[in-house]
Amino acid sequence: LSRLLSAAHSPSSLLSPLDTFTDRHVGPDEREVSHMLSQLGYESMDAFVAATVPSKIRVASAAVSNESIPSLSESELHRRARELGKLNTPVKSYIGMGYHNAVVPPVILRNIMESPAWYTPYTPYQPEIAQGRLESLVNYQTMIMSLTAMDIANASLLDEATAAAEGMVMAFIAANQKKRTFLVDSGVSPQTLAVLRTRAKGFGIHLVIGDVFSALKDEAISSDLCGVLVQYPDVNGDIKDFGSIADTVHGAGALLVCASDLLALTMLKPPGEWGADIALGNSARFGVPAGYGGPHGAFFACTDKLKRKMPGRLIGRSKDAQGNPAYRLALQTREQHIRREKATSNICTSQALLANMAAMYAVYHGPVGLKRIAEKVSALTQILKSLVEKHGYKATNANFFDTLTFDVTGAVKDADAVHASALASGINLRKVDEKHVGVTLDESVSAEDVVSLANVFASAASGSPVSASDLALPASLALPAALQRTSGYLPHPVFNAHHSETEMLRYIYHLQGKDLGLVHAMIPLGSCTMKLNSTSSMIPLTWPEFGGVHPFAPTDQVKGYAQVIKELEEDLCKITGFHACSVQPNSGAAGEYAGLSVIRAYHESRGEGHRDICLIPVSAHGTNPASAVMAGLKVVPIKTHADGNLDLDDLKAKAEKHKDKLAAFMITYPSTFGVFEDGVADACKIIHDNGGQVYLDGANLNAQIGVTNPATCGGDVCHMNLHKTFAIPHGGGGPGVGPICVAEHLAPFLPGHPVVPTGGSQAIDAVAAAPYGSASILLISWAYIKMLGGDGLSTASKVALLNANYMAHRLSEHYTLRYKNGNGRVAHELLIDLAEFDKAAGLKVTDFAKRLQDYGFHPPTCSWPISTCMLIEPTESESLEEIDRFCDAMIQIRREAEDVITGKQPKDNNVLKNAPHPISVIVLPEDQWNRPYSRQTAAFPVPWLLERKFWPTVSRVDDGEYFVLTYECRAATHLLVL
Amino acid sequence: LSRLLSAAHSPSSLLSPLDTFTDRHVGPDEREVSHMLSQLGYESMDAFVAATVPSKIRVASAAVSNESIPSLSESELHRRARELGKLNTPVKSYIGMGYHNAVVPPVILRNIMESPAWYTPYTPYQPEIAQGRLESLVNYQTMIMSLTAMDIANASLLDEATAAAEGMVMAFIAANQKKRTFLVDSGVSPQTLAVLRTRAKGFGIHLVIGDVFSALKDEAISSDLCGVLVQYPDVNGDIKDFGSIADTVHGAGALLVCASDLLALTMLKPPGEWGADIALGNSARFGVPAGYGGPHGAFFACTDKLKRKMPGRLIGRSKDAQGNPAYRLALQTREQHIRREKATSNICTSQALLANMAAMYAVYHGPVGLKRIAEKVSALTQILKSLVEKHGYKATNANFFDTLTFDVTGAVKDADAVHASALASGINLRKVDEKHVGVTLDESVSAEDVVSLANVFASAASGSPVSASDLALPASLALPAALQRTSGYLPHPVFNAHHSETEMLRYIYHLQGKDLGLVHAMIPLGSCTMKLNSTSSMIPLTWPEFGGVHPFAPTDQVKGYAQVIKELEEDLCKITGFHACSVQPNSGAAGEYAGLSVIRAYHESRGEGHRDICLIPVSAHGTNPASAVMAGLKVVPIKTHADGNLDLDDLKAKAEKHKDKLAAFMITYPSTFGVFEDGVADACKIIHDNGGQVYLDGANLNAQIGVTNPATCGGDVCHMNLHKTFAIPHGGGGPGVGPICVAEHLAPFLPGHPVVPTGGSQAIDAVAAAPYGSASILLISWAYIKMLGGDGLSTASKVALLNANYMAHRLSEHYTLRYKNGNGRVAHELLIDLAEFDKAAGLKVTDFAKRLQDYGFHPPTCSWPISTCMLIEPTESESLEEIDRFCDAMIQIRREAEDVITGKQPKDNNVLKNAPHPISVIVLPEDQWNRPYSRQTAAFPVPWLLERKFWPTVSRVDDGEYFVLTYECRAATHLLVL
Numbered sequence A, B: 001l002s003r004l005l006s007a008a009h010s011p012s013s014l015l016s017p018l019d020t021f022t023d024r025h026v027g028p029d030e031r032e033v034s035h036m037l038s039q040l041g042y043e044s045m046d047a048f049v050a051a052t053v054p055s056k057i058r059v060a061s062a063a064v065s066n067e068s069i070p071s072l073s074e075s076e077l078h079r080r081a082r083e084l085g086k087l088n089t090p091v092k093s094y095i096g097m098g099y100h101n102a103v104v105p106p107v108i109l110r111n112i113m114e115s116p117a118w119y120t121p122y123t124p125y126q127p128e129i130a131q132g133r134l135e136s137l138v139n140y141q142t143m144i145m146s147l148t149a150m151d152i153a154n155a156s157l158l159d160e161a162t163a164a165a166e167g168m169v170m171a172f173i174a175a176n177q178k179k180r181t182f183l184v185d186s187g188v189s190p191q192t193l194a195v196l197r198t199r200a201k202g203f204g205i206h207l208v209i210g211d212v213f214s215a216l217k218d219e220a221i222s223s224d225l226c227g228v229l230v231q232y233p234d235v236n237g238d239i240k241d242f243g244s245i246a247d248t249v250h251g252a253g254a255l256l257v258c259a260s261d262l263l264a265l266t267m268l269k270p271p272g273e274w275g276a277d278i279a280l281g282n283s284a285r286f287g288v289p290a291g292y293g294g295p296h297g298a299f300f301a302c303t304d305k306l307k308r309k310m311p312g313r314l315i316g317r318s319k320d321a322q323g324n325p326a327y328r329l330a331l332q333t334r335e336q337h338i339r340r341e342k343a344t345s346n347i348c349t350s351q352a353l354l355a356n357m358a359a360m361y362a363v364y365h366g367p368v369g370l371k372r373i374a375e376k377v378s379a380l381t382q383i384l385k386s387l388v389e390k391h392g393y394k395a396t397n398a399n400f401f402d403t404l405t406f407d408v409t410g411a412v413k414d415a416d417a418v419h420a421s422a423l424a425s426g427i428n429l430r431k432v433d434e435k436h437v438g439v440t441l442d443e444s445v446s447a448e449d450v451v452s453l454a455n456v457f458a459s460a461a462s463g464s465p466v467s468a469s470d471l472a473l474p475a476s477l478a479l480p481a482a483l484q485r486t487s488g489y490l491p492h493p494v495f496n497a498h499h500s501e502t503e504m505l506r507y508i509y510h511l512q513g514k515d516l517g518l519v520h521a522m523i524p525l526g527s528c529t530m531k532l533n534s535t536s537s538m539i540p541l542t543w544p545e546f547g548g549v550h551p552f553a554p555t556d557q558v559k560g561y562a563q564v565i566k567e568l569e570e571d572l573c574k575i576t577g578f579h580a581c582s583v584q585p586n587s588g589a590a591g592e593y594a595g596l597s598v599i600r601a602y603h604e605s606r607g608e609g610h611r612d613i614c615l616i617p618v619s620a621h622g623t624n625p626a627s628a629v630m631a632g633l634k635v636v637p638i639k640t641h642a643d644g645n646l647d648l649d650d651l652k653a654k655a656e657k658h659k660d661k662l663a664a665f666m667i668t669y670p671s672t673f674g675v676f677e678d679g680v681a682d683a684c685k686i687i688h689d690n691g692g693q694v695y696l697d698g699a700n701l702n703a704q705i706g707v708t709n710p711a712t713c714g715g716d717v718c719h720m721n722l723h724k725t726f727a728i729p730h731g732g733g734g735p736g737v738g739p740i741c742v743a744e745h746l747a748p749f750l751p752g753h754p755v756v757p758t759g760g761s762q763a764i765d766a767v768a769a770a771p772y773g774s775a776s777i778l779l780i781s782w783a784y785i786k787m788l789g790g791d792g793l794s795t796a797s798k799v800a801l802l803n804a805n806y807m808a809h810r811l812s813e814h815y816t817l818r819y820k821n822g823n824g825r826v827a828h829e830l831l832i833d834l835a836e837f838d839k840a841a842g843l844k845v846t847d848f849a850k851r852l853q854d855y856g857f858h859p860p861t862c863s864w865p866i867s868t869c870m871l872i873e874p875t876e877s878e879s880l881e882e883i884d885r886f887c888d889a890m891i892q893i894r895r896e897a898e899d900v901i902t903g904k905q906p907k908d909n910n911v912l913k914n915a916p917h918p919i920s921v922i923v924l925p926e927d928q929w930n931r932p933y934s935r936q937t938a939a940f941p942v943p944w945l946l947e948r949k950f951w952p953t954v955s956r957v958d959d960g961e962y963f964v965l966t967y968e969c970r971a972a973t974h975l976l977v978l
Ligand SMILES: Cc1ncc(COP(=O)(O)O)c(C=O)c1O
Pocket: A347, A348, A349, A527, A528, A587, A588, A589, A590, A621, A623, A624, A668, A672, A697, A699, A700, A721, A736, A737, A738
């Protein structure tokens, strides 16, 4: 809050940096803070915090201060990021293993990845103000369906390894959890295997790894088989005819799951054409930077039969109130919220931004362009093979696309000789074993690069070097005739129209114009902490020094990343009060799962592996029970009081009842009702007294920093949503990062990784494909923390509390505030109950939400955690002006509701029920304008909308009916032609 | 046109790069090209070109090919730009002299400078679809008025030096061109002096340089005085009380012109408070990168009395058809179009984008923030002085703000010792002379930097180093009490509301949402060549390696820039067929002026300095005669035939008549009517035969590349608008670059520079402040040319011709095409005549233009070069789909016009007259919807608008009445509060 203060002639301010971040991040300035405090009746911020946060769990103000976390100005941060970037050695990677040097079309880089219009919006749960991203995600789904030839595809999962784990669980469920053997081909990538291992454990699935062709002949396997996972092409580059096992697998009542590669599928017979039930993989090679492992985004597609079991988000087509087609989320939307402990997947935040980038990449290149890329990669790989084999190396691959594994024994002493030669040329190859070296080519590889590569091998074998003129095109493809793709793909207009940069740019802008993001207005979604994603923290992300790094690069080449990760982990430990951190989980839900798995491993290490009960309040976020189930725990719900607080008696009773089997207790703090419960420390004590561990869901950490922390509350482990509290943009539904911090006794169990050593001494297996998860976006949170410093972080939390309380204060005169503490204070969010309007006039939460769209706001979280409520979280980044504007809108809507209650407006035809009002409705001819209010009232109910209005592009989207756009119907409807 | 072809399995395409630029830059693909050719009745592109371009002036297709200009793929370009960037040594500059290390707020960098929404729009001549930029430019004007305390300010000039020259000419004009002495204080920067010298020559102004205080006592000076230019603070850092000479200057009937510094004015008594008539300066220190000299943007402000003489663009406030306030260009809009040879300034393209950045910088910091910055800079400068003086150096400044000049003789042998010490620390200081060294501080300088700086001096003098703890804040300011600012500034709400990044970002997006740019639709402005500004060419621009370079950095530190400039100059010579190039002119008009000045110098060198007649066709762009006048030439107009061609007889007659005094002939080719005239070579011969030189206005060069060139046409010199043909974005009204290419005999006269040697052996004085003009954006054209290569450049021109001819073909069935060649072909643009509609139904060009806005298009150039016409230029970047969409819109409007002609719609109340229709009109209540057509017809006359519509934000803006927003009325109306 130094914006005004610092203008004073204080000597230190004249010598200190001018571009301090706290002033820019925190919305209200000093005057506005004073105003809000005085409206609430407090003399000081301290007095306000004292009334808001229970004293039992307060931490000293020095806990998170500039002493513990010094602050850097924006330009200092920039310089420091540059220095760290230089510590990452630029080495060209041919490591492969599912990660490529993607070529990001510059128009997509700058106008999607670097554009706040695309990275700031929320998950498109409000379809009327999200048709742009919804269309783009439909493009993604269509592209996946088309390339895989599967019936249906979702709008992204976290990464290939977790997608494979989801596939495994689907197979297990499809077999009614009766058959427990899941067979994995030995050609599957090690990181996928590791994540399968972790996940199999929770579900009690029996993993068998081996050659699928022979393993299937084993009766012991086939009789208990629920599914088979193959990789196509496999990690060594081989392309096998897995279609030949499809009948056997199906005959055994099992599913055939195929991990694949989108680029290869432009040339290979797709899994949908040879009997796969599920196809999945990483879509990052379609224009998403390597970024030291992520964020990337995995695709997931299956047969029509399986669609209702598919995890993740699916976009379908429905219609709006005028009967016009409109996209919306469909099927398992927030599955875990509904199914809770019956869920088998906890996926929530996924990889929307990266899925959009990949979809746009396909729009930009089209089928012809993609084919061209694949053919070049494939041809260069063939050329490389023949050049390398001249020196006595032998490729082990019969058929291949872009990856070769060379047996080096005919040419050199061991693989090290080749790796040394490569490194001398600034090249990384895959370290397979002593005798084998792997090479993977990609779109970024030029003919000159192939010459350099060939010479790496030549030089190691003391052979004579080749030059560009030695490159001769192969006579035929290295793909087996039977596995060559004959079917077309991507015939849809959208993939065949926007190939000039001008058209592409306009398509991007056309879509973004339909979507409301933080660039337009507050997105006060409770539990989601939609705060400023500052430019300074976003800039380093797309520097090649960070974007171009392979996750399995030798650790001495990634010292910049190592330092960023180390500093971030340390700072997160300071903030949470914990001892150690793992940044591997790539979403909040993944963090929950990782944390619970750590708890299980801890119990096991003490011979208490039988502890499998997890207590979870009924008010918990749906991911909590879902994660518990995935970690092999049994969920026992705990009641909450009518005032929103945890029922400590119930907790005590259940804890004692399950004393011997108590594994964990999961609690969100402040609660999902937005209250700092007094009893949190007591609750934790109860758990510990009964042998359990406490998992603190840190989604609401933004309320805590500098005033309390999860350790002080009594937790043993917590996850954080870096995409909430620590300013990673929501990306329209991801990416996210869900690191976990743990107390000292849990540190040994933090997740490991099969390729790059991470985690504790008794590490659980990996929970994500990459060793540091979505590594590149860790830079954002690192920068956020460094720029705010401890003081700024604490200020941010306090202002977040203040903004919410000021809003509660204003709104409580017009609406029923559902929960508050003894002093009348809420935490960082507030829950208002709209039940009375339903009773009085049939007005639902949705009607209020949709009407808010007409006022230019994104509605708050609706009907969660209570169906009749709205959960509103303004965050610290919103200014008083914006908050007042929002309150004014809510109050005006309250008046509009009153008109319905009093009968001034009919119950079935009023501004709320008919909301939102897009322009297509506003222009209706007079004879169709059958509404008892004017167009102005519909569109401009308050004067400031005349100057500043965001328009929904469709009217209310039907949330009942929808249909899923399969490959064919999409092509047929031509919905996407501009 | 390789997009589809290259998909074939041609061996070379499999080995060559995939990310070739021509495919992305050129809108139509091969199929679309074929379609257009067949519609026009040609079998091949060659046949089409043969029918379009006169054979006499055709060049061999090898003239501009990949042989002469090899092409780089997008990623190769990126790598090459990186390499060149590394050749610019990173040295911290304290050189000053009007150039600073600006700190660009990241939110502005990314969302304005790097955003196509801001850099692609055209100059806001269509106010209904440009209210965003207009508001921002009003912010700029307001900021300038407020900080200078002048009555009125314009929306930017090119740079401080040319702004000073405009000030000088205004003074000369104000004195009715009777008094010829212009006195310049010796504290004025050398580059300003150099440009004044050039400009004084053309107007016959007598420049006197010296100490103004004593010079004014000279009767010879004061009796002939038209104006005085002072610099405040001056180039050496001194702050003098020029208010003391105001009465004397005014008493002599002259104007007092003050070059100043915006940051200093936050602390210094502003020029408007001590009698200056004009205040001007560079506004780049408000958040615009140094960029090796530009583009920057100069401000220009004057007293109310002088406002009608003020050059450049001025935004005023008017009202729209509903009576709502709306901004629009006012006063001297394209003065030169109206006044032609009576004009005294040729400014056309200015620096809109950079003015917007500077305005946004003030919005972001507000008065309090700006003051804080100034106070810090000032305090650190004082600290530096005391630290340095400890070692025997002596500052020559009595009063100073941010700049010190040290006499080094008391400490070291000579200045070189200090410069050597500086360089060893990676620091550049100003080289004043043997005994003096200059230091200028700015916003980027930290306390640590001051320590390093002090130690440069200490070390040179073998003194003991200081450390941070030695920094003590000065007790008082170094500004003389009488010159300290006491008045406030920037009280306007807009400068006091958007200080958090969230608010700032939303303000930027709010404004950009009102403006139509290339991100939305075609901007088919004849003569303006609004083509794709590719992301690849924009990216390097904002790398610090290019952005952070001072224009006067020693040449051995700027080898990267040198290489870019050399390659660009060479390529431009290849393209034009000329011998040498100067990139110094920073707009097309500046290029004209430079070229004509070179011609004059050439004549002088041959003892023919008396040649002062310039023949100019009546159809020429208004800048041509204006530039001629500025270069001291007398304009003789040449007729054109009814068919648009030059009247060769008239040309011959006039050339012969003025044989002895003929200096030059200016011609635009293809003509401003969009036709390749057959007679161009003959015309040039006539001029040469009569002793004149031919100036070819290259605004239309996009029609020529690879098919003809200015040298082949017979020219001696031409300018190019890099912001047209070579893809520098128009920036909403600038920046631009207008380099000139010349034949060998003119090369010696290319413009020089007083600080950094440039130009020929007999160089004319500088025409711009920086040696290479707007150096940083040269990167864009360099990249554009390198990525297309010669083949791509030729293809681009041919497709530009084809697109225009296809459009002419489609439209000529519905509209009167005014000019075409014998084969029925136009060049790269087409002129349609709407006179018949005025006659038949009173429908004017404007009515058609405004109606086009309703269809989502930016109107073409209107009423120029013929008042009843539209000049339409699609460029090569538009796809067939977009061109057809535009034609469909025009044809539909033609039908709408027919309804007026036939009386179906009243003459005074119809969709054309009432256009455009913003939403505020569409929602009018029924009783106010007094129109004989429906809301749908108004807003959605064709179905594709339902999906893709750009909304004008105001209805038709009155182009008669307006008022200029002075400082006070602006503050009072609060127009900008959101
Ligand atoms: C309380 C709570 N816990 C967990 C999560 C899950 O986080 P993620 O969406 O990153 O998986 C959320 C997300 O909204 C949440 O609000």
